[in-house]
Amino acid sequence: MIYNTVKTTLRQGVMLAGFRASPAFIAAFGVLMITVVALFTAPYIGMADNGDFFRNIYSNGLYFSKPGYDSQYFGYFVKHFGIYQYYNENGATLDSSQSLFIKLAIGLNKLLFSSTVFDIRFQAAVYTILYVAAIYLLVEAITCRMTRKQGMIVAVLAVFVFGDTGYTAYFNSFYSESLVLIMMLFIFAAWLLLYRKRYNDYFLLVLFVISGLILTTSKQQNAPVGIILSVLGISLLWVRRDRIFRSLTVVSLILLLAAGIGTYLNISKEFVNINQYHAMTRGVLQDSANPETSLESFGIYGQYAILKSNIYYEQYGTVDVNSPLLEKDFYSKYGFVSILKYYVRNPSQLSSMLNVAARSAFSIKPAAMGNYEESAGKAFRAQSHFFTLYSLLKGILAPKTFGFILLWMVLVIGLYMPSFVKALKARDPRGMQRMMLIVASMAIGLSGILVSIIGAGDADISKHEFLFTLAFDLVSLLAVSGVVGRRVSGSREPAADRAGKIPNVQEGVSA
Known part of the structure; x- marks a missing residue:
């Protein structure tokens, strides 16, 4: 006994x-x-x-x-x-x-x-x-x-x-990066756990939406996050068939969309001016071959080209950044949309700014x-x-071009595309969630880059691109873990249910 x-x-x-x-x-x-x-x-x-x-x-x-x-x-x-x-x-x-x-x-x-x-x-x-x-x-x-x-x-x-x-x-x-780090991890984990069918779906949905709301409203730059999550999160509607879950998901997505729009509309005038100033002086004018011509395309006097490379916080600046004159003849002439149009019309300058961003993106x-x-x-x-x-190696070894970022996205999406297509053909909404998570994470990361360069040029860009470097690490960890798991099949079969079954190496890399 x-x-x-x-x-x-x-x-x-x-x-x-x-x-x-x-x-x-x-x-x-x-x-x-x-x-x-x-x-x-x-x-x-x-x-x-x-x-x-x-x-x-x-x-x-x-x-x-x-x-x-x-x-x-x-x-x-x-x-x-x-x-x-x-x-x-x-x-x-x-x-x-x-x-x-x-x-x-x-x-x-x-x-x-x-x-x-x-x-x-x-x-x-x-x-x-x-x-x-x-x-x-x-x-x-x-x-x-x-x-x-x-x-x-x-x-x-x-x-x-x-x-x-x-x-x-x-x-x-x-710095709000603390909150961005934590909430992005919770979003990624909750969505991946939903895909795995691990833990309670309702708990994970609540964790997903609360983390998304906190992340979106943590800083003005994160306004696109709520919009991205609300759009790509639509796929979660079909994870379960019961009406309660779908109703809660609809409400969650509406809240995320509203949070994104509300965060953007709630940006104070003071910070609009700071970002606007840098978007022009540290963005449009920074790599312009003819700053005067660039300014005139916005209806701004060419003489303001003297502000090229200036910083808003300079103690002895070229001009009073809060002067009514600057408000009338400078700030009022352009905004986020007009700068975006300018870069679309000048792709070489956009490419240059994207490469500038890529040098700090890691x-x-x-x-x-x-x-x-x-x-x-x-x-x-x-x-x-x-x-x-890790941060030292990442900063040293990561290629500093936007082309590498695009290549990384293509490789990762290509790696997981077969399992996504398989789930699509099988009409398995839950099986599609891993790809939706990866695409959403990449979109959030890219939004960090684009909002930074269009909204504030290269001013304090390494901190502004925190969302991208975080998304890159999360997606890369998932991909490398898939190689470790030696399967890309997309199978969500619990390990306990495969007891005694020899893993099929032919299935590729797990995620």
Whole structure:
């Protein structure tokens, strides 16, 4: 009897250990440990302010409390900020879902640390928990049909890519890229899990739409995301036949579409001017052979060609960027649509700008901002190299042309096209979802590039293209994992149902 009890206990312990050591758990735990060491142990890693933090902190009840804060711009990460104690006269500079998470972090800070000093690591803690959950779901979605050995290889790859501090350093900052990273992972994981028929479909649909809404409304540049998800997400209507699921899906897609349109229409005038200025001075005029002629095509006096390559924030600029004269004779003459038309009429200049964008499209962490506190004794703008091998290799090895991006898209779509056609012929809507996810991710990534160059030229372009580099990593991880899984068949048959069955190498690469 004692022997049987011990045997049962051991078996339960092995089962429990096996569960904890699943590929998804290994990946999530690995990313957690790396992130904790990087962000929560000295020297702390974060992101210096490039002048954008004011957009998010004042309206949420925070202020710059460090003496000489302006001298820290671009160079040093600052982790402590003041919390307003009385009336806060600052209204919202822009509406963003990021405020929800900042206020949550402030609440935790007041409860556990201080009611007067905000430690940004409370925000990093909130983001880290969400990020680890997203990593778990992502790896589970990719590996749930693989053998244990294949799954562990994918888990290591996931840690290598998404444990990179080029991504997680954003958590110790007020840049919206933190939220973009987490919500994009949740969207990708939820959609892929729907394809796998893993977990509850209703839960995954809710996760998909909430993540999509938060991502779309996190920053003005992400307005196209909601539109892309609402259009390509139409295919989800036929995943299940029950009326409740379809009704919820319709409502979800309408919400995403409305969020995309609303985010675009809600862009404040101040930021329209900033982006407009850069779209012309750092975009249209930047590579124009004849700047005067380019300006005249918009009905702008050629004398404004003197603004070529200028930056809105220059301390001693050529012109007062907020002057009524500039508003009348410059800003009012063009917009996003007119600049898009200009590039269509000048394809060589568009090609040049796309290649400029491609040179920065694979940079996860902008080189302009430092990662250390001043007290760490590092040089101004010094960057951390702790667990950054992936971002370094990606920046060095990735071809810096837009042609490579197009080739990558063609290769990946071609890889998964046979399984999509097979599902199409079999009238299997769920089987089509993997291709829809891949196309949606690519479209979201491309929107990041196009919106950046058309809406703001090459100003701060590496950070503006964050959506693309993230989409590239997600889709590439899925494709490489498919090679590891040695199947492209599109089969969603659970591994447990194939017990004793030898995998068919002829089937290709799994995804």
